[in-house]
Amino acid sequence: MMTSPPSDSDPELNTAARAYEALHPEIRRWIRDQGWTSLRPVQLETIPAILETGGDVLISAGTAAGKTEAAFLPILTRVAETVQAGLAVLYVAPLKALINDQHLRLEQLAHRLSFPVVRWHGDAPQGPKNRVITNPRGVVLITPESIEAMFVRSANSADKLFGGLRFIIIDEVHAFLGGIRGKHLASLLSRIDSLAESPARRIGLSATIGDLGMAAEWLRPGGGSDVRILTPSSGSPEVRLQVRGYVEPISMGPRTNRASHEMRVASEPALVSVTDHIYRALRGSNNLAFGGSRSRVELLADALRERSESDGVPNEFFPHHGNLSRELREELETRLKKGDLPTTAVCTTTLELGIDVGSVASVAQIGAPRSLSGLRQRLGRSGRRVGIPAVLRVYVIEKELGDDPHPLDEIRSETVRAVAAVRLLLARFIEPSAATSGMATVLLHQTLSIIAQRGGVRAGQLFKGLCESGPFRSVPVATYLKLLRAMGSSEAKLIEQAPDGLLMLGEVGERLVASRDFFALFESGEEWRLVTGGRNLGSLPLTTAVAVDNLITFAGRRWVVVGVDEKSHVIEVRPHEGGRLPKFEGRAVEPMHDRLAQEMFSVYRQGQVPNWVDPTAAELLTQGFAAFGRYEMDKTRVLRRGRSITLLTWRGDAVNGLLAVVLKSMGSRCEPHDLGVTADDVDWLKLHDVLSRLASEGIPDLRSVADQVGGLAWAKFDQLLPDPVLREFWTMASKETAALLPEVVAGLISASAEAIGTGAT
Secondary structure: OOOOOOOOOOHHHHHHHHHHHOOOHHHHHHHHHOOOOOOOHHHHHHHHHHHOOOOOEEEEOOOOOOHHHHHHHHHHHHHHHOOOOOOOEEEEOOOHHHHHHHHHHHHHHHHHOOOOEEEEOOOOOHHHHHHHHHOOOOEEEEOHHHHHHHHHHOHHHHHHHHOOOOEEEEOOHHHHOOOHHHHHHHHHHHHHHHHOOOOOEEEEEEOOOOOHHHHHHHHOOOOHHHOEEEOOOOOOOOEEEEEEEEEEOOOOOOOOOOOHHHHHOOOOOHHHHHHHHHHHHHOOOOEEEEOOOHHHHHHHHHHHHHHHHHHOOOOOEEEEOOOOOHHHHHHHHHHHHHOOOOOEEEEOOOOOOOOOOOOEOEEEEEOOOOOHHHHHHHHOOEOOOOOOOEEEEEEEEEEOOOOOOOHHHHOOHHHHHHHHHHHHHHOOOOOOOOOOOOHHHHHHHHHHHHHHHHOOEOHHHHHHHHHHOOOOOOOOHHHHHHHHHHHOOOOOOOEEEOOOOOEEEOHHHHHHHHOHHHOOOOOOOOOEEEEEOOEEEEEEOOOOOEEOOOEEEEOOEEEEEEEEEOOOOEEEEEEOOOOOOOOOOOOOOOOOOHHHHHHHHHHHHHOOOOOOEOHHHHHHHHHHHHHHHHOOOOOOOEEEEOOEEEEEOOOOHHHHHHHHHHHHHOOOOEEEEOOEEEEOOOOHHHHHHHHHHHHHHOOOOHHHHHOOEEOOOOOOOHHHOOHHHHHHHHHHHHHHHHOOHHHHHHHHHHHOOOHHHHOOO
C-alpha cells in the first residue's frame, strides 16, 4: 500500500498515501523495515494534525492502537526537517517502566535520524544524561518527579534543557487528571513554559478519558477549547465476559483441606473457591488477575503457587505490586512480554497503565469494579491481536445471609454493582475526573520548589505564577496568603521573609527540600489507625472526610468517632450499641462515581439476570431483586431498622460522604456507604424535618460545615499545615459536590413522602 502510487478513485488510499509520504524519508524506511503494511487509523489522523497545524493535540484511542508512534512519527519528522539547537522533545510518562519501554521502541528510529533518546529517571544511567546537559538535543523521556528534581537541584540545567523545547508529549493523560500528580505535573509544565520564548506544543496521549473537554483544558489550562481532539475509531475486539458469584459462610466448622494453600486462605473461605477457578481457567496462558489490596494479592499469589507445587507442576502465578523490588517487577513484566512461558500476574493497579506486557489471554477482577476507567484500562490488556477476543472474569464474593438479615445485605449490592459496571463498560461509559483533593499539599510543595529554584521569590510573584496564571486558578489570594503565613509560622519554619520582602526557605523547609523524598507527590495511601480506650483496633483507608460523632463500620460492628488526630493519622472511637449491622463492606480505597450508583438502581428496577453471569451470581441477583421489590426500594428512599434509618441516595462516594457531614452539622449522626447514608438513633420525623430544612433553606455554608470535618491530612505534606488551612482547602474542593446536594435532598423527600405517615420500611 505504501509504495504504490495513490489512486484517485480511492479516497481512503489517497489519505493513507499522503500521510505516509508526509513523513521523513528515514522514517518511511524504518516503517518498511518493521514490516508494516499500512498505517493505523490513529496514525492517519494524527500525522496531518501535527504536521499541518501548529496547536496542541489530544489523542484518545484504545490500548495498543499505536498512539506512541502516531505522535512520534510526525514529531520526529518536523524536528528533523529543521536544524535547531537545544532539546527538541520532552516525553513525560507516569512510570519509569513505561519510559524504559518507549526507549526501546524509539531508540532505533531516533538513531536513523541522528537524534539521541535519553531516559531520565532515578534508575537510568547517568552518562547519557550528562551528555545531553552538555549538548542539549534530541528527545528526553522523563517522569514528573525527575523534572522536579532538575528544577530544585540543577536549575541552570533546567534552563538550558527546557528553554528551546518544541514539543512536550504527555503519555497516559488520564493518570494525571483529577489527582495530586496531575496538579503537580500541570505546575511543572507551566514552569517549563515560563523558561521559553514560545511555549512548546503539547501532545496528550490516553486510552481512557471520560470528559475530553476537561482533559483538553488540563492539557492547556485556559486554552482547552483550542486543543484539537482526535478520537479515531480503530474497531473494538469482541468481548467475552462472565461474572462469577461466591458466598462467604457466616462461620466455618471443621473442614479437610485438600492442600496447604487452602489453610492460608481459610480466613476468607470463598477465596478457596476463587483460587481453584483461577488456577483451572488461567493456567497455561498469559493473564492479569487484579486482586485489589496488596495483602490480597500476596494471599492469592501464594495460594496459587502452593497449589502448583502440590500438583507437581511449574508455578505460573506471580505477585506484582508497588512494595516489590524493581528487579522482581521487571522480571515478571519481561516474562509476560516475551510470552514464551505461560504467566499470570496477580497484581494491584500497577499493571493498569501502559507498561508493555504484550497481549494477555484474559483479565480477572477479584471484587466488583468501582472504577470504569480502571476496568476499561485493564480489559484493554486483553484482545490486542486481530481476531482475538478480550476476556474478562469478575469474581464477586457476598456474605451468607443469616437469620433476620439486614435489608442492605439482602439486596446483594456487590453482585449488582458488578453487573452495573459491566453494563457501563459495554456502553463505553468512563467517569470524568473528580475535583482535585490534596491541593494544599501540592501548592505548599510547589511554593517550596520555586523558592529553592530561584533562591528567593516575592509573594506576589508566587501567586501570579502558581494561581493567577498557573494551574491553581481556583485558589483566591486570601487563601494563598493563609497558606504562606502557615508555612512561615514559628511552628512550621518552612519559609521565612527577608527584610526586603523576599521569601526564602526556612530551617525546616531547607531540610525538606534537600531530602530525596521531596520530589515525589504520590498519594501515600496511608491508612488511619482506629483506637478505642488505648487499644489498637486496626487500620482503614479514608476516601472521604469523617466527622466527629459520626459512625464508622469496622471489624464487624459500628463505632462512634470520638476524635481525629490529623498529625498521627489516628481516629479515636468508642463502641456503638446499635441495631443489626449490615455485612456489606464499609469504606473502600477506590471511590465510586454517581453514574455507577445510578446504573445499580437501573439494574434493580429492571430485574433482569444477564446471560453472562454464572448460576451462583444469577441466584444472588434473584435474591437481590426480590429484596429490592419486597422493601419497595423503587418507590421509597427510606429504610428503617429499629432507630437506624438509611437514606438511599443512589449516588457515589463524594455525595454520600458530604451529605453525612452536612447532616451531622445539623444534629444527625450518620455513616456514608455505597448506597447512601445511614442515620443512627434518630426518629424519622426528626430526620425528615432536617431534610426539609435543607430543601427550604439550602445547604449550610461549607465553612461552618468544615468545622465538623476531620481526616483531612491524608496527602503527603498536609501534616505540616494547621487544621484551619486544611479546612479552607476542603471547602474549595467540596463546592462542586455541594452543588448536587439540593437535588439529592429533594429526591429523598419526594420519594419518601409516604414514610411520614406509615413509618419507613
